[in-house]
Each structure stands twice: as C-alpha cells, then as structure tokens.
Amino acid sequence: MLFPVSVDNLVKRFEGVDAVQGVSFCASRGEILGLLGPNGAGKTTIIHMLLGLTSHDSGTISILGMGMPKHRYQILERVNFASAYVSLPGNLTIMESLQVYARLYNVRDPARRAREVMAELEVEINPKSLVGMLSAGQKTRLNLCKALLNRPEVIFLDEPTASLDPDVARKVRALLKKMRETYGTTVVYTSHYMHEVEELCDRVIFLARGKIVATGSPEEIRQRSNMKSLEDVFVSIARDGELRDLRQGGVE
Amino acid sequence: MISRILAMVLRYLFIYKRSYIRIGELIFFPLMDLLVWGFVTMYLQQVTQSRVVLFMLGGIILWDVFFRAQQAVGMSVLQEMWVGNTLNLFVSPLRSYELIISTAIVGFIRALITATGLAICAYVLYSFNVFDLGFSLFPLFGLLLFFGWVVGLFTASLILRYGEAAESLAWIVPFLVQPFVAVFYPVSALPAGLQIFAFIFPCTHIFEGMRAVLLTNAVPVREMLIALSLSLAWMVVTGTCLAGTLRYVRRKGYLTTCARG
Numbered sequence: 001m002l003f004p005v006s007v008d009n010l011v012k013r014f015e016g017v018d019a020v021q022g023v024s025f026c027a028s029r030g031e032i033l034g035l036l037g038p039n040g041a042g043k044t045t046i047i048h049m050l051l052g053l054t055s056h057d058s059g060t061i062s063i064l065g066m067g068m069p070k071h072r073y074q075i076l077e078r079v080n081f082a083s084a085y086v087s088l089p090g091n092l093t094i095m096e097s098l099q100v101y102a103r104l105y106n107v108r109d110p111a112r113r114a115r116e117v118m119a120e121l122e123v124e125i126n127p128k129s130l131v132g133m134l135s136a137g138q139k140t141r142l143n144l145c146k147a148l149l150n151r152p153e154v155i156f157l158d159e160p161t162a163s164l165d166p167d168v169a170r171k172v173r174a175l176l177k178k179m180r181e182t183y184g185t186t187v188v189y190t191s192h193y194m195h196e197v198e199e200l201c202d203r204v205i206f207l208a209r210g211k212i213v214a215t216g217s218p219e220e221i222r223q224r225s226n227m228k229s230l231e232d233v234f235v236s237i238a239r240d241g242e243l244r245d246l247r248q249g250g251v252e
Numbered sequence: 253m254i255s256r257i258l259a260m261v262l263r264y265l266f267i268y269k270r271s272y273i274r275i276g277e278l279i280f281f282p283l284m285d286l287l288v289w290g291f292v293t294m295y296l297q298q299v300t301q302s303r304v305v306l307f308m309l310g311g312i313i314l315w316d317v318f319f320r321a322q323q324a325v326g327m328s329v330l331q332e333m334w335v336g337n338t339l340n341l342f343v344s345p346l347r348s349y350e351l352i353i354s355t356a357i358v359g360f361i362r363a364l365i366t367a368t369g370l371a372i373c374a375y376v377l378y379s380f381n382v383f384d385l386g387f388s389l390f391p392l393f394g395l396l397l398f399f400g401w402v403v404g405l406f407t408a409s410l411i412l413r414y415g416e417a418a419e420s421l422a423w424i425v426p427f428l429v430q431p432f433v434a435v436f437y438p439v440s441a442l443p444a445g446l447q448i449f450a451f452i453f454p455c456t457h458i459f460e461g462m463r464a465v466l467l468t469n470a471v472p473v474r475e476m477l478i479a480l481s482l483s484l485a486w487m488v489v490t491g492t493c494l495a496g497t498l499r500y501v502r503r504k505g506y507l508t509t510c511a512r513g
Binding site: 048051052053054055076077080081088089091093096099100101104146 | 255256258259260262263271332335336339340341342343344345346347499502505507508
C-alpha cells in the first residue's frame with residue numbers, strides 16, 4: 001500500500017542536540033494524523049523536514065511516493081502548509097497575496113480560485129484589505145486559504161488554530177473534515193489543543209525529546225494510559241518524557 | 253515556470269502600486285547624488301575646463317543601474333523575512349532560479365526607471381545627454397545590470413546565511429567595491445597594487461569603457477568582452493556560493509527562522 005506520507009527512521013541533530021531520533025510513521029490517504037508533544041519534542045522539526053525546509057541527517061521521507069529532498073519541487077506542487085506563526089506578505093492585499101500564491105502553484109484562473117477558497121473558509125473580509133492590517137485570527141484564516149489554493153493531496157498544519165476564536169476554529173476543523181471526506185486529503189497536524197485533537201484526529205503520535213513515545217487513536221492512547229483525558233496524557237508526557245501507565249488515573 | 257516567475261514579479265510590483273514612498277525612493281537618493289555631485293563637478297569644470305563633469309554624471313547614472321539591480325536581487329530575501337513570508341515561499345514549488353529570474357526582472361524595471369529619471373534630470377540640469385554614449389550605452393547598461401544581479405546573488409547568500417543580522421551588509425556590499433571599480437575616476441588614479449585588484453571586477457572595465465566612449469566615441473568592445481567574461485566567472489562563483497548556502501541553511505534549519513545572531 002502506498003502511503004501519502006511515509007517516514008522511516010528519521011534522524012536530525014542540531015548542534016549536539018538530538019532533535020529527532022529514529023522516528024518512523026505513515027499517514028494513509030484521507031487520514032488526519034496529529035503530531036503531539038511538549039515544546040521542543042520535535043514536531044515542527046519533523047514537519048519542516050517533510051516539507052524540505054530542513055534536511056534530515058539520516059532516514060527516508062516519502063511523500064506521495066516520491067523521496068524528499070530528491071523530488072522536492074514535484075512534491076511541493078501537490079502539498080501545502082499553513083501555520084499560525086507564518087504570515088503572507090503584509091504589504092499586499094488579500095486578493096493580491098492569494099493570486100500570487102495561486103500562480104506559484106500553477107493554479108488556473110487565480111482570481112477565481114482565490115474567491116473560492118475565501119468562500120470555503122467563510123473569510124468575509126474585504127479582499128482589498130492589506131494583509132498587514134488583519135487581526136491575528138484573520139491572518140491565520142488567510143494562511144489556511146493559501147494552503148487550500150492548489151487543492152493539496154497532503155496538507156501540513158503547524159498549530160493552525162492557535163490564534164483563532166472558538167467559532168472560527170470550529171469552522172476550520174469542519175473544513176478539514178470536509179476536505180478529507182471530499183478530496184481524500186491527508187492532513188498532518190500539530191496542536192496543543194487536546195480537545196481539538198480528540199475531535200479531529202484519526203490517529204496521534206506523541207513525541208518527547210525527538211522520540212515517539214505513544215501512537216494510536218486518541219481514545220486508544222487515553223485508555224492504554226488509563227487517564228481521564230488526552231490532556232492528562234499530554235501533561236504526563238511533558239513532565240516525564242514518556243507515557244507512564246498511571247493506573248490511578250489522571251495527572252495532578 | 254513562467255507562471256511562477258510572473259507571480260513573483262507581480263508580488264514585488266504590487267507593492268509599488270500603493271506606495272508613493274517606494275516609487276519616490278527609486279529616484280530620491282540617486283537624484284540627491286546627482287544634484288550634489290553634479291554641481292560639484294560643474295564647479296570643477298569651471299575651474300579646470302576638464303571633461304570631469306561628463307565622467308562624473310555618467311558614473312552616477314551607470315552606478316545606480318548596478319546598485320538597483322544588486323538591491324532587487326539581494327534584498328528580496330530580506331524583504332520576505334521582514335514580512336514573515338520566507339517559509340511560505342520556500343514550501344511553495346518556486347525554484348531558486350525562478351526566484352532569481354523574477355527578482356532580476358524587477359531589478360531591470362527598477363534600474364530602468366532610475367536611470368531614465370536621472371538621465372532626464374542630468375540633461376535638464378547639466379545639459380549632459382546620456383545618449384552621447386551612443387550605441388555603447390545599451391551593452392554598458394546590460395553589463396552593469398548583469399553584474400548587479402551577480403552581486404545581488406552574493407548578497408542574498410549572506411542574508412540567507414546570517415538572517416536579518418546581515419541587513420546592513422546587504423546595503424553596503426556595493427559600496428565595498430565602489431572605491432576600487434573606477435566609477436568616478438580612472439583606474440590609473442588608484443595606487444598600482446589596487447589597480448590589479450580593481451581589474452578583477454567587471455564594473456571597472458565597464459566604467460573605463462564609458463570614459464573611453466565619452467573621450468573618443470569608439471565602442472569599447474575589448475572592455476565589454478572582458479566585463480562579460482568576468483561577470484560570467486563571478487556568476488559561477490556566487491551561484492556556487494548560493495547553492496552551498498542553501499544546503500547549509502537547510503542542514504542547520506535556518507530557513508525556518510530569521511533571527512540568528
């Protein structure tokens with residue numbers, strides 16, 4: 001079976017720090033996979049390596065059946081990325097930004113596609129507004145619009161709802177589910193909002209200090225660790241660097 | 253490929269659509285240079301009766317062609333860092349050479365606007381007609397543009413490697429070579445040791461060629477060929493430098509962060 005995302009024994013060291021240590025995982029077509037873990041666990045580094053922004057020291061990355069970084073540009077044409085911490089050019093208008101990116105992804109009729117994605121994400125902002133004048137939440141939604149322009153087969157999202165209000169965050173989650181159902185889009189996703197992860201992710205991978213410490217559906221992991229919620233699991237991993245089986249249930 | 257290059261050209265030109273300050277910046281500083289040095293040289297001409305005014309005004313206009321081309325290519329990466337857009341660009345299918353071509357096109361447009369504005373001002377204020385350079389004007393313009401792009405590549409490498417910390421370097425790189433490349437005075441005015449150093453830069457041959465045209469009206473074919481050969485050699489060096497820098501920053505994870513010391 002060909003997995004849209006396949007990672008085998010990925011290793012990355014920065015200045016003597018083991019950022020990622022032998023991580024292996026796959027994501028199926030239409031799967032929403034959560035990469036979770038405390039700050040510094042290696043989630044973002046893994047996403048950056050999957051996108052070819054950072055090179056890996058060893059191991060293999062295959063996206064849509066092609067090796068990264070050898071087929072970097074062929075892969076990047078068919079995937080996309082959004083993060084709450086990355087912005088589109090503040091000195092362009094919304095429509096200009098989206099049209100520039102639509103052209104970068106070789107999208108036909110860039111203006112039309114830009115209007116389509118804005119409608120899909122219910123971005124009801126004047127398209128002539130400057131990106132730099134938008135609120136953090138509006139910028140995040142615009143980033144998501146950018147990420148949908150090329151109808152990606154795999155989408156990488158780094159804390160995409162970090163600055164969104166609950167209503168908009170819910171709409172984003174609904175859209176991601178719709179994308180998965182309609183287009184079979186694979187979503188690789190990081191978040192610190194465990195309720196969101198529980199609602200959205202088919203499967204999660206918990207990382208700590210660059211290693212996988214647990215993997216499974218949110219419910220499986222919660223049951224296996226005998227904890228009340230995924231948030232308890234997260235806190236346990238953040239404190240101990242591993243998933244402990246706390247039979248008492250819960251973390252204080 | 254065309255679509256992506258056009259996208260990036262539009263990305264940089266859209267900015268000018270709304271910003272009179274940016275448009276003004278294309279002309280303001282070069283015009284100030286032209287006014288100050290133009291009047292200084294007019295005065296010198298009165299007292300010395302030399303052709304120095306021609307050399308100075310020609311030098312000012314052609315230097316700005318080089319400077320604008322260097323800035324367009326070199327500062328593009330920095331501009332993306334300022335607006336937090338670097339990551340989005342590097343995860344798009346935009347190839348490095350497509351980014352370079354698009355910034356080179358923008359550099360051409362900027363240099364053309366600046367040179368045209370300066371040429372008009374020089375004609376009105378000092379009766380200096382840049383077309384006195386005749387047919388040679390076009391290859392001299394093209395060669396300066398080309399070397400400007402090459403130095404821009406080197407500047408882009410510095411910014412990729414050192415992030416926003418290299419901002420000041422990006423501005424001063426052209427001025428590091430300016431004293432040695434005979435913009436306003438002939439190479440013979442330099443000490444002997446520096447003359448050898450000066451001749452490794454294409455600019456030196458271009459400005460020497462400009463003075464030769466203004467003095468003799470002869471097309472400086474030899475100077476142009478040397479400048480072209482040197483520019484190509486420098487392009488190989490800076491292209492290799494940029495490719496190495498891209499590998500390095502990917503290894504270090506620097507593409508994902510702007511601030512690194």
